[in-house]
Amino acid sequence: MVEFNIFASVGTTEVDLAPHPRGSPTVASDKRRKIYAMVLSNTATGANTLTLRIYSGATLEASFSIHLPSPGAYSVVGRKEEPILIVPPGRTLKAIASAASVEVLMAGFDE
Amino acid sequence: MEAPYYDLKAPIRSLILKENMNFALIFPLDVRKRMEFELYFFRVARVAPLERVYVLPELAPGELKDFTYLGEGGLGAGDDIFAMSDERPYRILHFGVGVYPANVKVWRQQPSGFTVTGWSRRVPTKAGDPVDYFDGNLSPFHEPTRASETVMWLKGSVYFAVRNDEPVAVTPKLHILGAGYDAWLIADKSLADKMVKGVIPCRFISVGGLYEGQYTVPEEWVGKGFKYSLSDVQNLIRGGG
Numbered sequence: 001m002v003e004f005n006i007f008a009s010v011g012t013t014e015v016d017l018a019p020h021p022r023g024s025p026t027v028a029s030d031k032r033r034k035i036y037a038m039v040l041s042n043t044a045t046g047a048n049t050l051t052l053r054i055y056s057g058a059t060l061e062a063s064f065s066i067h068l069p070s071p072g073a074y075s076v077v078g079r080k081e082e083p084i085l086i087v088p089p090g091r092t093l094k095a096i097a098s099a100a101s102v103e104v105l106m107a108g109f110d111e
Numbered sequence: 112m113e114a115p116y117y118d119l120k121a122p123i124r125s126l127i128l129k130e131n132m133n134f135a136l137i138f139p140l141d142v143r144k145r146m147e148f149e150l151y152f153f154r155v156a157r158v159a160p161l162e163r164v165y166v167l168p169e170l171a172p173g174e175l176k177d178f179t180y181l182g183e184g185g186l187g188a189g190d191d192i193f194a195m196s197d198e199r200p201y202r203i204l205h206f207g208v209g210v211y212p213a214n215v216k217v218w219r220q221q222p223s224g225f226t227v228t229g230w231s232r233r234v235p236t237k238a239g240d241p242v243d244y245f246d247g248n249l250s251p252f253h254e255p256t257r258a259s260e261t262v263m264w265l266k267g268s269v270y271f272a273v274r275n276d277e278p279v280a281v282t283p284k285l286h287i288l289g290a291g292y293d294a295w296l297i298a299d300k301s302l303a304d305k306m307v308k309g310v311i312p313c314r315f316i317s318v319g320g321l322y323e324g325q326y327t328v329p330e331e332w333v334g335k336g337f338k339y340s341l342s343d344v345q346n347l348i349r350g351g352g
Contacts, residue, residue, distance in 0.1 A: 020279065
């Protein structure tokens with residue numbers, strides 16, 4: 001099992017959140033993607049909202065918006081045994097922001 | 112002592128033979144109806160550790176490299192790292208293959224063209240099939256196991272196929288760990304019979320799994336192996352031989 005990072009610069013156009021390097025934003029059909037740490041940097045001049053979205057094919061199954069009040073960095077750190085986000089098998093993780101942009105760093109693994 | 116041989120996750124280091132132990136390589140002659148096999152018997156004269164880390168090219172998620180040899184210049188390039196000298200017909204390599212990272216799958220062919228299999232399929236296993244592989248969970252990089260046990264001899268060949276099932280691009284590594292033997296070929300039928308019978312201890316090794324196909328051995332071995340069919344084994348168990 002390889003742990004990985006996800007790096008993304010999220011603006012007002014939806015982007016894939018894919019493992020680095022050369023990973024797919026869609027989780028393998030026999031695995032779950034577990035994210036246990038996330039660092040967000042809001043580079044917009046004012047408040048911003050980052051929305052994480054989970055798709056099954058083209059169908060939006062779940063979304064979660066994170067309000068980022070002012071320029072600055074925010075972190076959510078869990079543990080490998082207690083991930084903060086689990087993406088089910090075959091699902092795709094994407095993100096969009098209300099303003100440009102939010103820099104996203106995640107740490108996770110598939111199992 | 113015998114138990115670990117049946118444990119697929121037994122560390123290969125616990126299965127390496129030492130000087131003065133006997134082993135037999137089992138090759139297929141007829142695995143359909145007559146069930147006849149050719150066995151070559153050896154006694155280990157000398158042993159030396161065998162270790163190498165082979166680094167594969169970076170593979171994207173899901174990328175498959177089809178069967179080829181492990182070359183000094185990369186996959187299928189340059190000299191085969193298992194190439195053996197004509198001057199050493201009684202040198203046998205006995206090793207396991209540890210895999211990094213865990214979710215890289217490895218298929219083997221031995222000899223080349225014949226996929227190592229434990230299944231019974233009409234169509235031979237191809238690289239990427241959901242059977243007949245080992246990965247880093249079954250044979251970890253630092254502790255290669257029985258599941259990847261392989262022998263090599265002069266005139267033998269072994270090909271590998273790999274697929275990256277990790278979610279990111281990885282640079283897989285294979286840890287080849289085991290021993291090289293200088294061996295005495297035992298060409299005495301009565302001694303061979305006693306080993307088949309179980310009177311003399313011997314480690315029997317199925318070469319290449321349950322494949323059926325052709326194999327080649329060094330000229331020096333020719334005529335010194337022994338064929339055993341069901342009737343031969345029945346006779347030995349009955350007390351004959």
